[in-house]
Amino acid sequence: MAGSTLASPTADPAIVGIGRARHVSPGTEAWRRFRRHRLAVASLFILGLMMIAVAAGPLVWQIPINDIDFGARLALPSWSHPFGTDDLGQDLFARMLYGGRISLAVGLSAMAVAVVVGIIVGSVAGMSRGWVDAGLMWLTDLFLSLPALPVLLLLIYLFRDPLKQLVGPELGVFFLIVVVIGGFRWMPVARLVRAQFLSLREKEFVEAARALGASKWRQVVRHILPNSLGPVIVAGSVDVAAAIILESTLSFLGLGFPPDIPTWGRILFDAKDYLDIAPHWALFPGAAIFLAVLTINFIGDGLRDALDPRKVM
Amino acid sequence: MSRYLLRRLLIVVPSLLGISVVLFTVLALAPGDPFGELATNPNVPPEVGAALRAKFGLDDPVWLRYLHWLIAMLHGDWGFSFVSRMDVDRLILQRLPATLLVIGSSQVLALLVALPVGVLAATRPYSLFDQVANTFAFIGFSLPTFFTGILFILIFSIYLDWLPFVFRADIAATGWRWYWEMFRQAIMPVAVLGLFQGASWTRYVRSAVLDVIRLDYVTTARAKGIAERAVITKHVVRNALIPVVTLVALQMPAVFGGAIITEQIFRVPGIGSLLISSILANDTPVIMAVTFVFACLVILFNLIADILYGWLDPRISYR
Numbered sequence: 001m002a003g004s005t006l007a008s009p010t011a012d013p014a015i016v017g018i019g020r021a022r023h024v025s026p027g028t029e030a031w032r033r034f035r036r037h038r039l040a041v042a043s044l045f046i047l048g049l050m051m052i053a054v055a056a057g058p059l060v061w062q063i064p065i066n067d068i069d070f071g072a073r074l075a076l077p078s079w080s081h082p083f084g085t086d087d088l089g090q091d092l093f094a095r096m097l098y099g100g101r102i103s104l105a106v107g108l109s110a111m112a113v114a115v116v117v118g119i120i121v122g123s124v125a126g127m128s129r130g131w132v133d134a135g136l137m138w139l140t141d142l143f144l145s146l147p148a149l150p151v152l153l154l155l156i157y158l159f160r161d162p163l164k165q166l167v168g169p170e171l172g173v174f175f176l177i178v179v180v181i182g183g184f185r186w187m188p189v190a191r192l193v194r195a196q197f198l199s200l201r202e203k204e205f206v207e208a209a210r211a212l213g214a215s216k217w218r219q220v221v222r223h224i225l226p227n228s229l230g231p232v233i234v235a236g237s238v239d240v241a242a243a244i245i246l247e248s249t250l251s252f253l254g255l256g257f258p259p260d261i262p263t264w265g266r267i268l269f270d271a272k273d274y275l276d277i278a279p280h281w282a283l284f285p286g287a288a289i290f291l292a293v294l295t296i297n298f299i300g301d302g303l304r305d306a307l308d309p310r311k312v313m
Numbered sequence: 314m315s316r317y318l319l320r321r322l323l324i325v326v327p328s329l330l331g332i333s334v335v336l337f338t339v340l341a342l343a344p345g346d347p348f349g350e351l352a353t354n355p356n357v358p359p360e361v362g363a364a365l366r367a368k369f370g371l372d373d374p375v376w377l378r379y380l381h382w383l384i385a386m387l388h389g390d391w392g393f394s395f396v397s398r399m400d401v402d403r404l405i406l407q408r409l410p411a412t413l414l415v416i417g418s419s420q421v422l423a424l425l426v427a428l429p430v431g432v433l434a435a436t437r438p439y440s441l442f443d444q445v446a447n448t449f450a451f452i453g454f455s456l457p458t459f460f461t462g463i464l465f466i467l468i469f470s471i472y473l474d475w476l477p478f479v480f481r482a483d484i485a486a487t488g489w490r491w492y493w494e495m496f497r498q499a500i501m502p503v504a505v506l507g508l509f510q511g512a513s514w515t516r517y518v519r520s521a522v523l524d525v526i527r528l529d530y531v532t533t534a535r536a537k538g539i540a541e542r543a544v545i546t547k548h549v550v551r552n553a554l555i556p557v558v559t560l561v562a563l564q565m566p567a568v569f570g571g572a573i574i575t576e577q578i579f580r581v582p583g584i585g586s587l588l589i590s591s592i593l594a595n596d597t598p599v600i601m602a603v604t605f606v607f608a609c610l611v612i613l614f615n616l617i618a619d620i621l622y623g624w625l626d627p628r629i630s631y632r
Contacts, residue, residue, distance in 0.1 A: 147607040149570030286460035294455035
């Protein structure tokens with residue numbers, strides 16, 4: 001798609017004017033290809049349902065997440081508690097709806113950080129030759145060979161307390177986790193963007209823009225960047241899944257969010273000592289993480305079919 | 314080949330230096346210092362604290378502290394654990410074999426799953442087998458290792474009661490019985506890590522084989538009358554493995570991340586669980602050393618991947 005699509009949508013009416021029977025915009029074409037991946041469409045539906053549930057659920061299901069009820073400790077799923085209760089008798093359904101907001105928000109924001117950093121590094125490296133390019137790529141390779149989880153744990157260990165004092169416990173941990181996860185996922189995006197830039201900047205349409213006197217900034221923003229976004233969107237969708245897994249991993253190790261913020265990983269961490277008497281407590285949050293990650297991965301696969309220029313269908 | 318090897322070994326040095334700079338910068342940027350506990354402890358007189366700071370050079374400029382730290386690391390002086398009351402390098406050496414055992418066997422398991430399944434799926438693209446394998450691969454790498462671990466414990470330890478769910482370093486048995494117990498307790502951690510890796514490798518193998526199998530030289534090999542089996546194993550797989558090795562090397566950091574989680578779930582006494590327990594106990598020297606060891610292991614595995622490259626594709630080592 002990269003080289004063959006029109007550089008700007010303003011050219012579209014001209015083509016229709018020439019008299020092609022039916023005009024298909026790149027977006028429609030991508031949607032048509034995406035729809036052929038049935039599992040991706042189903043995943044989009046399921047993920048949409050999950051997002052609506054965590055966004056609107058707490059408004060409908062009004063049991064407070066910290067409503068302690070020792071009469072119903074470790075209760076199995078029932079009509080009053082659809083997902084059962086934990087060791088303090090707190091309603092798991094309410095806690096999971098609330099925690100899901102955080103888990104999904106962390107995934108999306110970390111992806112945004114990773115994609116923005118990756119695009120900046122990749123486009124600077126792709127547009128400049130010589131030592132800037134070489135230096136940035138060396139940095140990218142260095143980050144790729146850092147063991148992410150140990151370094152992540154180290155960063156959280158060192159910076160958790162000062163940030164908590166600075167902006168409060170919840171926001172502090174959220175910022176730290178988003179920035180740190182984003183800071184460890186930008187490398188694939190940077191490489192993809194750089195590779196796209198290297199080939200696109202030599203294409204005729206960019207040369208034409210250059211000949212017309214477009215500044216370097218305009219060449220990048222109007223012509224090169226929009227055409228290199230296909231693979232970035234695919235990589236970004238995979239990053240959401242990876243960030244959700246990383247956040248749950250940190251919470252699961254007891255080093256993520258504090259206990260009063262029940263993200264899915266945190267609920268799992270609390271549940272793992274009660275596996276023998278209350279397996280439902282661990283199964284529901286685990287299944288939620290799995291379902292979110294699986295659907296995002298399938299959507300990423302569908303997006304690859306729809307957007308990746310290397311795969312022509 | 315030896316010149317190629319030498320060149321690869323020389324590249325390792327700047328990467329190790331880069332990683333040590335990154336780690337040290339992180340530590341230097343962090344507010345407070347590792348001796349903060351001593352400084353706030355009312356039992357330590359201020360002059361003793363100051364003397365300690367001078368002794369460990371904590372008031373020196375950053376680059377000087379980095380050099381001191383680097384030289385000490387190179388001399389094998391990795392510091393002293395606040396919690397375990399022993400030298401960090403001895404502590405890590407004690408824990409390393411368990412980690413290497415779990416990671417090594419899980420990689421072998423992943424390879425044993427990924428290679429045959431990936432090749433079979435690629436030789437019959439879009440068949441029923443391919444679709445089933447693909448779906449299972451997706452499920453496999455979408456299941457986070459901590460959840461698979463919990464599921465395995467739930468099924469195999471609690472409901473079926475077949476396997477122990479705590480990994481013990483001190484098994485009270487000798488001879489064959491020791492090996493049997495060791496095998497039994499290693500099954501679950503290795504399976505959790507190996508199946509997760511195997512699932513993503515299966516997809517790499519499949520797409521790499523699909524890329525190679527359409528090439529002309531494969532058709533030529535078939536035209537010569539070579540049996541299909543020999544064409545696949547001798548001609549296709551070897552060339553398909555080259556991109557797979559790259560992707561596997563890129564995945565190494567993730568493998569170590571998975572190892573930390575599995576060690577934590579099954580209480581394997583490796584360096585991953587050491588890292589978590591020292592973070593919970595604020596044991597800075599151990600945290601720094603373990604992180605550095607993980608970084609070194611990643612670079613070591615990347616080096617192995619490079620050597621494999623040279624063996625799979627002789628052209629690379631002649632360049």
